[in-house]
Amino acid sequence: MTEQVSMLIVDDERSVRESLMHWFLPEGYRVETAAEAMEALDKMKDSSFDVVLLDIKMPGMDGIELQQRLKEIDSQMAVIIMTAYATVDTAIQALKQGAYDYITKPVDPDDLSRLIRNAVVQRRLVRENLSLKEGIRSLISVEQIVGESRQIKEILELIQTVAQSDVTVMIQGPSGTGKELVARAIHFNSNRRHFPLIAINCGALTDTLVESELFGHEKGAFTGAQYRRKGKLEMAHKGAIFFDEIGNIGPKTQMDLLRVIETKRFTRLGGNQVVEVDFRIISATNKNLEDAVKDGTFREDLYYRLNVFNIQLPALKERASDIPPLVDHFVRKFAIAMNKPFTGVDPQTMEWLKQQPWPGNVRELQNAIERAVVVGKPPLITLADLPCPTGWRASSESVADEVLPLAEIEKRHIQLALNKTGGNVSLAAQLLEVDRATVYNKVKKYSLSY
Amino acid sequence: MMLLVTIEFAGKREIGRLCDQLEARFHTEVKVTRCAFDSRAFFDLARNQYFSSAIIERLEQDLQTGDSKVLAVTGLDLYIPILTFVFGEARLNGRCALVSTYRLDNKFYGLPANPALLQERLIKESIHELGHSYGLLHCHNQECVMKSSTYVEEIDFKSSRFCDKCRAQLVK
Numbered sequence: 001m002t003e004q005v006s007m008l009i010v011d012d013e014r015s016v017r018e019s020l021m022h023w024f025l026p027e028g029y030r031v032e033t034a035a036e037a038m039e040a041l042d043k044m045k046d047s048s049f050d051v052v053l054l055d056i057k058m059p060g061m062d063g064i065e066l067q068q069r070l071k072e073i074d075s076q077m078a079v080i081i082m083t084a085y086a087t088v089d090t091a092i093q094a095l096k097q098g099a100y101d102y103i104t105k106p107v108d109p110d111d112l113s114r115l116i117r118n119a120v121v122q123r124r125l126v127r128e129n130l131s132l133k134e135g136i137r138s139l140i141s142v143e144q145i146v147g148e149s150r151q152i153k154e155i156l157e158l159i160q161t162v163a164q165s166d167v168t169v170m171i172q173g174p175s176g177t178g179k180e181l182v183a184r185a186i187h188f189n190s191n192r193r194h195f196p197l198i199a200i201n202c203g204a205l206t207d208t209l210v211e212s213e214l215f216g217h218e219k220g221a222f223t224g225a226q227y228r229r230k231g232k233l234e235m236a237h238k239g240a241i242f243f244d245e246i247g248n249i250g251p252k253t254q255m256d257l258l259r260v261i262e263t264k265r266f267t268r269l270g271g272n273q274v275v276e277v278d279f280r281i282i283s284a285t286n287k288n289l290e291d292a293v294k295d296g297t298f299r300e301d302l303y304y305r306l307n308v309f310n311i312q313l314p315a316l317k318e319r320a321s322d323i324p325p326l327v328d329h330f331v332r333k334f335a336i337a338m339n340k341p342f343t344g345v346d347p348q349t350m351e352w353l354k355q356q357p358w359p360g361n362v363r364e365l366q367n368a369i370e371r372a373v374v375v376g377k378p379p380l381i382t383l384a385d386l387p388c389p390t391g392w393r394a395s396s397e398s399v400a401d402e403v404l405p406l407a408e409i410e411k412r413h414i415q416l417a418l419n420k421t422g423g424n425v426s427l428a429a430q431l432l433e434v435d436r437a438t439v440y441n442k443v444k445k446y447s448l449s450y
Numbered sequence: 451m452m453l454l455v456t457i458e459f460a461g462k463r464e465i466g467r468l469c470d471q472l473e474a475r476f477h478t479e480v481k482v483t484r485c486a487f488d489s490r491a492f493f494d495l496a497r498n499q500y501f502s503s504a505i506i507e508r509l510e511q512d513l514q515t516g517d518s519k520v521l522a523v524t525g526l527d528l529y530i531p532i533l534t535f536v537f538g539e540a541r542l543n544g545r546c547a548l549v550s551t552y553r554l555d556n557k558f559y560g561l562p563a564n565p566a567l568l569q570e571r572l573i574k575e576s577i578h579e580l581g582h583s584y585g586l587l588h589c590h591n592q593e594c595v596m597k598s599s600t601y602v603e604e605i606d607f608k609s610s611r612f613c614d615k616c617r618a619q620l621v622k
Contacts, residue, residue, distance in 0.1 A: 015501070015503060022530075022542070023530060026540075026586075027587065027588050109533045109535070112533065
């Protein structure tokens, strides 16, 4: 069933108001009339209108001024100005101030009908568009950043500020503190939110892979390139690109990236056509890039290009007051996801949770709660439901007394290496004497936190 | 009983045929009479037209208790203030309706007279305006007599019959 069109007719002449009202009523419209501006504004307090037919000349507040006031109340309302003697000045003034159209009295019935129909359709489209955008916003909304500490409030303010601009952002902080979450919050609060946020895990890419990943390739560019493929930079057009673990990219990629950031132009591998792109860059790292610049492992010019606006995320232990709200948030989240009626954690467990070091930060806390929701019995999570993370064990504590599955030993050992290196996969790989890809595979296999 | 009032309208034959149609469509007796008031009171010198809404108001004032509905037919050119012209007017759920033949006549458009077409248009517009007085809104069915018409070609396109939906509402 179509929604009833509502119309307000504002004219100081009774005969105009009434005859127009009777002309529009058979259309099935809800029609109200007002003899002057204040009456019209009063009517706006109680109801909204799709279309307002407004006489330009009225005693007291004239139609142009009333239009401004009405638009302040409802900016999407279609205002049609009626004038007996249209002058170019008044017409321009009315349209400049947002009138949908203006008509010179008398008007042909067919023209008026068509005008009203179009105004209604436009108003409906605007409303539908806003509603769809709202729908999309809810679909793409990011996970809530939870916390009441001073540090988190400052970060939320920084996100709001930086989201409104197109400035390049670098997010720094230990592993598991929510760098990607912050990047998503920045993107989905920006004007680019209706375009994609393309994330690239630089740690997982070698110099040779990164070129085709970033720039894409033409058909036949290399063996196995059977089709033209868009790169991540091209996919991020009009949106944003998120370089996670930017500190792990090699020298060649650093140089390529610097060129693209400067020119926003590149060619696909094996191609000659220059592709122009418009994207925002957000990067994240858990490394101290200033040290890397000093060591010469990271280009200084690229560092300054990427680090225009810096956001530092604190470790969870530096904002321990946020642990209770985070715990409550994760319990709610996983209870809903797993359809288990958990209401929270018991007070003793909460105290214990608050006292732990959480070297893997929020991600580790989240994993602990997820596990507890899996194994625990509703309604409260208890200490028995929580894992004892490997990294917290005293180094002297040995697992030799108990015979564990080999996979469990491997999982714990990799977690220990990750914890010792502060989540740095490259360093962990060096300690374990394996390559980074192996560490990434194991992290994925065992759902490890780093 | 329905009252058919003529205002400055000389077409006896058209009125007779219109009466027959209205009696058949609305299942009521139709009585014809000439208007008792001077239509010059509704004349606008600047526009050279007659104010339709004011005529409707006057008809309402003159209503007799026994009349269920009043349809006035006129040869005058009608207007309401914002519009250049109207073919007719009726109040939704009101008791009076008004139809003008002035712009239904081919001669107005510089075409040869076509009495049969004029009769058909008069019947359609009369039923249409009376439909409003029975509470019917404009209909989206292209062939229904309650389809809104802002120029004569639209009147010619639609039929003089109510669609099923409008008829059901009228009966109710």
